[in-house]
Amino acid sequence: MAIALALVLVVIGSILFHLFSPWWWTPIASNWRYIDDTIIVTFWITGAVFAAVVLFMAYCVFRFRHHPGRRAAYEPENKKLETWLTVITTIGVAALLAPGLFVWNQFITVPEDATDVEVVGQQWQWSFRLPGADRRLGKSDIRAISADNPLGLVTDDPAGTDDIVIQGGELHLPLDKPVKVLLRSTDVVHDFFVPEFRAKMDLVPGQISYFWLVPTRTGTFEILCAELCGIGHALMRGSVVVENEADHQAWLQEQSRLKLARLPAAQE
Amino acid sequence: MVDVPLDTFGGLPPPEVPDVDLYHPKSWVTKYVFSQDAKVIAIQYSATAMSIGLLALVLSWLMRLQLGFPSIFSFIDATAYYQFVTMHGMMMVVYVLTALFLGGFGNYLIPLMVGARDMVFPYANMLSYWLYLLAVVILLASFFVPGGPTGAGWTLYPPQAILSGTPGRDWGIMLMLISLIIFIIGFTMGGLNYVVTVLQARARGMTLMRMPLTVWGIFTASFMALLAFPALLVGAVMMLFDRLLGTSFFMPSLVEMGEHLSYGGGSPILFQHLFWFFGHPEVYIVALPAFGIVSDLISVHARKNIFGYRMMVWAILAIGALSFVVWAHHMYVSGMNPYFGFFFATSTLIIAVPTAIKIYNWVLTLWRGNIRLTLPMLFALAFIVTFINGGLTGLFLGNVVVDVPLSDTMFVVAHFHMVMGVAPVLAIFGAIYHWYPKVTGRMLDETLGRIHFWITFLGAYLIFFPMHYLGLMGVPRRYHEMGEMAFVPQSAQTLNAFITVMALIVGTAQMVFFFNVVWSYFKGKPAGHNPWEAASLEWQTPETPPPHGNWGRELPVVYRWAYDYSVPGAASDFVPQNQPVASRPASDEDR
Numbered sequence: 001m002a003i004a005l006a007l008v009l010v011v012i013g014s015i016l017f018h019l020f021s022p023w024w025w026t027p028i029a030s031n032w033r034y035i036d037d038t039i040i041v042t043f044w045i046t047g048a049v050f051a052a053v054v055l056f057m058a059y060c061v062f063r064f065r066h067h068p069g070r071r072a073a074y075e076p077e078n079k080k081l082e083t084w085l086t087v088i089t090t091i092g093v094a095a096l097l098a099p100g101l102f103v104w105n106q107f108i109t110v111p112e113d114a115t116d117v118e119v120v121g122q123q124w125q126w127s128f129r130l131p132g133a134d135r136r137l138g139k140s141d142i143r144a145i146s147a148d149n150p151l152g153l154v155t156d157d158p159a160g161t162d163d164i165v166i167q168g169g170e171l172h173l174p175l176d177k178p179v180k181v182l183l184r185s186t187d188v189v190h191d192f193f194v195p196e197f198r199a200k201m202d203l204v205p206g207q208i209s210y211f212w213l214v215p216t217r218t219g220t221f222e223i224l225c226a227e228l229c230g231i232g233h234a235l236m237r238g239s240v241v242v243e244n245e246a247d248h249q250a251w252l253q254e255q256s257r258l259k260l261a262r263l264p265a266a267q268e
Numbered sequence: 269m270v271d272v273p274l275d276t277f278g279g280l281p282p283p284e285v286p287d288v289d290l291y292h293p294k295s296w297v298t299k300y301v302f303s304q305d306a307k308v309i310a311i312q313y314s315a316t317a318m319s320i321g322l323l324a325l326v327l328s329w330l331m332r333l334q335l336g337f338p339s340i341f342s343f344i345d346a347t348a349y350y351q352f353v354t355m356h357g358m359m360m361v362v363y364v365l366t367a368l369f370l371g372g373f374g375n376y377l378i379p380l381m382v383g384a385r386d387m388v389f390p391y392a393n394m395l396s397y398w399l400y401l402l403a404v405v406i407l408l409a410s411f412f413v414p415g416g417p418t419g420a421g422w423t424l425y426p427p428q429a430i431l432s433g434t435p436g437r438d439w440g441i442m443l444m445l446i447s448l449i450i451f452i453i454g455f456t457m458g459g460l461n462y463v464v465t466v467l468q469a470r471a472r473g474m475t476l477m478r479m480p481l482t483v484w485g486i487f488t489a490s491f492m493a494l495l496a497f498p499a500l501l502v503g504a505v506m507m508l509f510d511r512l513l514g515t516s517f518f519m520p521s522l523v524e525m526g527e528h529l530s531y532g533g534g535s536p537i538l539f540q541h542l543f544w545f546f547g548h549p550e551v552y553i554v555a556l557p558a559f560g561i562v563s564d565l566i567s568v569h570a571r572k573n574i575f576g577y578r579m580m581v582w583a584i585l586a587i588g589a590l591s592f593v594v595w596a597h598h599m600y601v602s603g604m605n606p607y608f609g610f611f612f613a614t615s616t617l618i619i620a621v622p623t624a625i626k627i628y629n630w631v632l633t634l635w636r637g638n639i640r641l642t643l644p645m646l647f648a649l650a651f652i653v654t655f656i657n658g659g660l661t662g663l664f665l666g667n668v669v670v671d672v673p674l675s676d677t678m679f680v681v682a683h684f685h686m687v688m689g690v691a692p693v694l695a696i697f698g699a700i701y702h703w704y705p706k707v708t709g710r711m712l713d714e715t716l717g718r719i720h721f722w723i724t725f726l727g728a729y730l731i732f733f734p735m736h737y738l739g740l741m742g743v744p745r746r747y748h749e750m751g752e753m754a755f756v757p758q759s760a761q762t763l764n765a766f767i768t769v770m771a772l773i774v775g776t777a778q779m780v781f782f783f784n785v786v787w788s789y790f791k792g793k794p795a796g797h798n799p800w801e802a803a804s805l806e807w808q809t810p811e812t813p814p815p816h817g818n819w820g821r822e823l824p825v826v827y828r829w830a831y832d833y834s835v836p837g838a839a840s841d842f843v844p845q846n847q848p849v850a851s852r853p854a855s856d857e858d859r
C-alpha cells in the first residue's frame with residue numbers, strides 16, 4: 001500500500017511546493033501580463049488534471065489491490081465513456097489553446113507607433129542602436145563590418161547618420177512607450193532575454209528577427225543570452241534601463257553629444 | 269498456385285514449409301558474437317546501450333556537481349561543461365533510448381510476441397548492431413581527440429557548432445556527425461526489419477488487431493524512425509560539408525572575432541527545421557514503445573484486459589502521424605516566420621488529445637482490476653505519474669505564447685527530462701523486471717528491486733519537479749554557472765545543491781539495479797515459463813529462455829487477443845493467446 005500513499009503524497013507535495021516555495025517568477029516589467037495570466041490558467045487546469053488522475057490512480061491501487069480469489073472485471077471497451085473523455089479533453093485543450101493563440105496574435109502584431117531599437121549580438125557581448133531625430137534606423141550590412149564600423153552600418157544611408165550606437169553599454173528604453181526590438185547577429189545564434197519583460201527572441205545571423213513590448217516599470221534589468229552561443233554563453237550579459245520620458249530624452253541627448261565628440265577622431 | 273490441402277485449422281495452409289532450415293549457428297562466434305538471432309542481437313544492443321547510459325549518467329553527475337556547487341570542481345570549466353551537456357544529451361536520446369527501445373526490446377519482443385521464428389532479415393539485423401557499435405565507438409573516440417568532443421549542445425545548431433567559439437570544433441563535431449550518420453544507416457537496417465517482420469512474419473491468427481500494444485508501439489516507432497532519421501542524416505551530411513568543404517548550407521555571411529569568413533547565403537534556421545523534423549518524432553519514437561510496454565505491464569499485473577484496446581491502437585497511430593507536423597514548436601522563438609506559431613501550437617495541442625486518451629485508458633485498466641503490486645507494476649505506475657507530469661508541462665511549452673518566457677530555461681530541461689528522460693527509463697526498468705525471467709529463466713531479486721524502485725521514482729521526481737520553478741524564475745538552461753543574476757534569489761542556489769545531491773543518490777541507486785541484473789543471472793530464483801501468468805505469446809514458448817528459432821518444431825497459432833484476463837467463465841484468470849477457442853473455429857470475432 002506504500003505506493004498508494006506515495007501517489008497521494010506526490011500530489012499533495014507538488015501542490016504545497018507550488019503554493020509555498022519561495023521560487024516564483026520575477027515581477028513583470030512589460031505589457032505582457034497576458035502571458036503571465038495564460039501561465040496561471042495553464043497551471044490551474046494542468047494542476048487539477050494532475051491531481052485528479054493521480055489521486056484516482058491511488059484510489060484504484062488501494063481499492064483494487066490483489067486478493068486471493070478475487071477476479072478483475074472484464075470490460076474490453078466502453079464506447080460512451082471513451083467518447084465522453086475524448087470530448088472533455090478536447091474542450092480542455094481548446095480552452096488552453098484559445099487564449100494562447102489570442103495573445104500570440106498580439107505578440108506578433110507590432111503597434112504602428114512603436115520605436116525601432118536594434119539589438120546586435122556577437123560572441124559574447126550585446127550592442128544596441130537607437131534611431132536619432134528622424135526616428136529611423138539606417139541600413140546595415142554584415143559585409144561592412146570593420147574595426148571602425150563594428151555593427152556594419154551602411155555609411156551612405158542618410159537615415160543612419162544620426163543613429164546612436166552603444167557598444168558595451170546599457171540600453172535605455174522609455175517607460176510606457178511601445179518598442180519594436182529588431183534583432184540581428186554577426187556570428188552565431190543568440191537570444192535576447194530579459195526575464196522581467198517575459199519576451200525573448202533569437203538573434204539569427206543572416207536575418208532580422210523582432211518582437212515588441214511596452215516597458216511598464218522603471219529600473220535596471222539584466223539581459224541574458226538564452227541560446228547556446230559558445231563557451232562565453234553564460235557570461236554574455238547586458239543591462240537595459242527603463243526610465244521616464246524626460247530622463248530618456250536627456251540620455252539620448254548625451255549619447256548624441258558623445259557621438260559628435262567622437263567623430264573628428266574617427267575621421268583622422 | 270499450388271493446391272493447398274485443407275487441414276484442421278479450417279482450410280488454412282500448414283503453418284510453415286516443412287524441413288525449414290533455420291541456419292542454426294555452428295560456432296561460438298556465430299552464436300554469441302556475430303549472431304543473427306534477434307534475441308542475441310537484442311541483448312547486444314541492450315548491453316551496449318546500458319553501458320552508454322551509465323557513462324551518460326556519470327556525465328550528468330559532473331554537470332550537476334558544477335551546477336550545485338559551482339567553482340568547487342575546477343576541472344569542470346565552461347568548455348568541459350558544454351561537452352558534458354552535449355554528450356549526455358545525444359547519448360541518452362539517440363544511443364541509449366532509441367537503441368534500447370527499438371534495437372533492444374524491438375529485437376527481443378517483436379518475433380516472440382507476433383509468433384515469428386526470427387526477424388525477416390537476420391543478416392541485416394546483425395549488421396545493424398555492428399554499425400551501431402561502430403557509431404558508439406566513434407562517438408566515444410571524440411573524448412580522446414585534440415579539443416575533445418563537441419560542446420555545441422545536443423541540438424548542434426550551426427553556425428556555432430562549427431565555429432571556433434565552441435569546444436570540439438576541430439574533431440569533436442566531425443566525429444559526432446559521422447557517428448550519427450553511421451547510426452542512422454545501422455538503424456535503417458534494423459528498423460526495416462522490425463517493420464517488415466510485424467507486417468509479414470506474424471503467426472497464423474495473429475491479426476494486426478490482436479497484437480500486444482508493445483508490438484504496436486515499437487512497430488509505429490520504427491516506422492516513424494525510418495521517416496524521421498533521414499532528415500537528421502541530410503542535416504548531418506550538409507553540416508559536415510559546411511565544416512569540411514566550405515559549403516554554406518547553414519552558414520550565412522558572418523564575422524567571427526572580427527574576421528570575415530568565406531561563408532555566405534546559407535540559413536541557420538534551415539538546420540533547425542531539419543533537426544526538429546527528426547527531433548520531434550524522436551520524442552515519440554522513444555515514447556510510443558514506452559506507451560506500449562506500460563500498457564502491457566498494467567494489463568498483465570492488474571489481471572485485466574487493457575481498457576479500450578482499439579482506441580489505444582488508433583491513439584498510437586494518431587500520435588505517430590501528428591508528431592510529424594509539430595516540429596516547429598521547438599522553434600517558437602527561433603526567429604522563424606511568427607505566423608507558423610498558430611499552426612504549430614494548434615497541432616501540438618491536438619496531439620494532447622490522443623495522448624490523454626492513453627493515460628485515461630491505463631488508469632481505467634486499473635479500475636476494478638486485481639492489482640498485483642509487482643515490480644513491473646510499480647514501475648508502470650511510476651511511469652504514468654511521471655509521464656502525466658511531463659506531458660502537462662508540455663501544454664505550457666506547446667502553447668506558443670506561454671513558451672516565450674519559458675523557452676530555453678530550466679523549465680524546458682525539467683519538462684523533457686520528466687517526459688522523455690525519466691518516464692521512458694521507468695518504462696524500461698519495468699520492462700526489464702517483467703521480461704528478465706523470459707530472457708534468463710530467473711527472476712530479478714525483489715528486495716533489491718524495491719530499493720531501486722523507491723529511490724528512482726521519488727528521487728527523480730524530487731530532482732525534476734522543483735527544477736521547473738528555476739525556469740519559471742528565468743534561469744536559462746546551458747549555463748555552466750548562474751553567476752550573479754539580480755532576479756534570482758540566493759535560495760535558488762540551495763535548490764540547485766539539493767537537486768545535485770538527489771541526482772547523486774538516484775544515480776547511485778542505479779548501481780543496485782546493475783548489480784541485481786548480474787547477480788540474479790546466476791543466483792536468481794528460477795522463473796519457470798510464465799511467472800506472471802501472462803497471456804501474450806512470448807510467455808508460451810516451449811523453452812525458457814527460448815532457443816534460436818523460438819518455437820521448437822511448430823509455430824504457434826493464435827486464437828485470441830493478448831488480453832484475455834479474468835474472462836468470465838474461464839478456468840484460470842488468464843487465457844494464453846494460443847489456446848484454442850473451445851468447439852469453435854478461430855475467427856476474427858473472438859478476441
